[in-house]
Amino acid sequence: MLNTVYRLVAPRRIEIAFTDIDLFGEDVIVRPTHLSVCNADQRYFQGTRDPEVLAKKLPMALIHEGIGEVICDPTNTFKPGDSVVMIPNTPVESDEFIAENYLRSSKFRASGYDGFLQEFVAIKPDRLVSLPDDINKYVASFTEIVSVSVHAISRFERFSHARRDKIGVWGDGNLGFITSLFLKTMFPDSEVYVFGIDEEKLNYFSFADKCYVTTKIPKDLELDHAFECVGGNGSQIAINQIIDYIKPEGTISILGVSEYPVPINTRMVLEKGLRIFGSSRSGREDFVKTVELYKSHPEIVEYLESLVGFKKEVRNVADISIAFEEDIKKAFGKTIMKWVK
Incomplete structure (x- = not known):
């Protein structure tokens, strides 16, 4: 044919x-x-x-x-x-x-x-x-792209310690929206905080527990774990902010794609004993899990319509x-x- x-x-x-x-x-x-x-x-x-x-x-x-x-x-x-x-x-x-x-x-x-x-x-x-x-x-x-977030969250579940009271997501774009939505769905007992640069975009994240503009983060805020969904030129700022606000022995998931090497504060990574892992693309089991979540949590699809x-x-x-x-x-x-x- x-x-x-x-x-x-x-x-x-x-x-x-x-x-x-x-x-x-x-x-x-x-x-x-x-x-x-x-x-x-x-x-x-x-x-x-x-x-x-x-x-x-x-x-x-x-x-x-x-x-x-x-x-x-x-x-x-x-x-x-x-x-x-x-x-x-x-x-x-x-x-x-x-x-x-x-x-x-x-x-x-x-x-x-x-x-x-x-x-x-x-x-x-x-x-x-x-x-x-x-x-x-x-x-x-x-x-x-939804399955990529599901894949990263599944890996996070394996790599991170069990204290997940507060999880931060850096990025107010599509990937940040999807990742924070699925974190809230898959870990309903955790508080999910979203960090971005555009207040108008952050208004879409109605399911999140709190949203912050990255220039107005409370100095005493602490997170157990975090996801970086920024990429590009903003990766360096996002990752280093995460390192500042994450608690010792927390886990950082990197999803944002950058075309160039990104310098990060390795001294604090060592001092806090942080675990950093990257995730890219997804496989069949991630697609299957994503579709199952569509079925079991129809509200996900409603949020994704945004x-x-x-x-x-x-x-x-x-x-x-x-x-x-x-x-x-x-x-x-x-x-x-x-x-x-």
């Missing part, structure tokens, strides 16, 4: 390519329906990645956050019409100690490997997770480009493309 792939060939230039899909192989054929634009997609689209990286990875179809409808499944794992979330991480081996999303051999869609910006996606059945029929599909479209920002129906390259350009202007939330066929 002939498939249309929308590949970024140069910054802000998307072109159509055609590939052939085997209908009788071992892959499930999924038609993407709702695709969410990530900051990583934008860095490729705008060409802000290192020129050597762009030269190595382009041309490439963008988007690693998305859901779709099953068209056919030779393995009979899914039925035609099933709504599924697609997992971008694609392992080619397994390891007893290293999770699939940390194996250097794993492929990741929209990072040197065609993403979901295609008419149809051929994908292994274990890279799909069924969605509830009644779920808000715009929210479900960014399940991938992140649905610009919605764009797309039919062609011009529509896709408009969605990316509009996404650049957003201050908060996610841009969602809905395929219209």
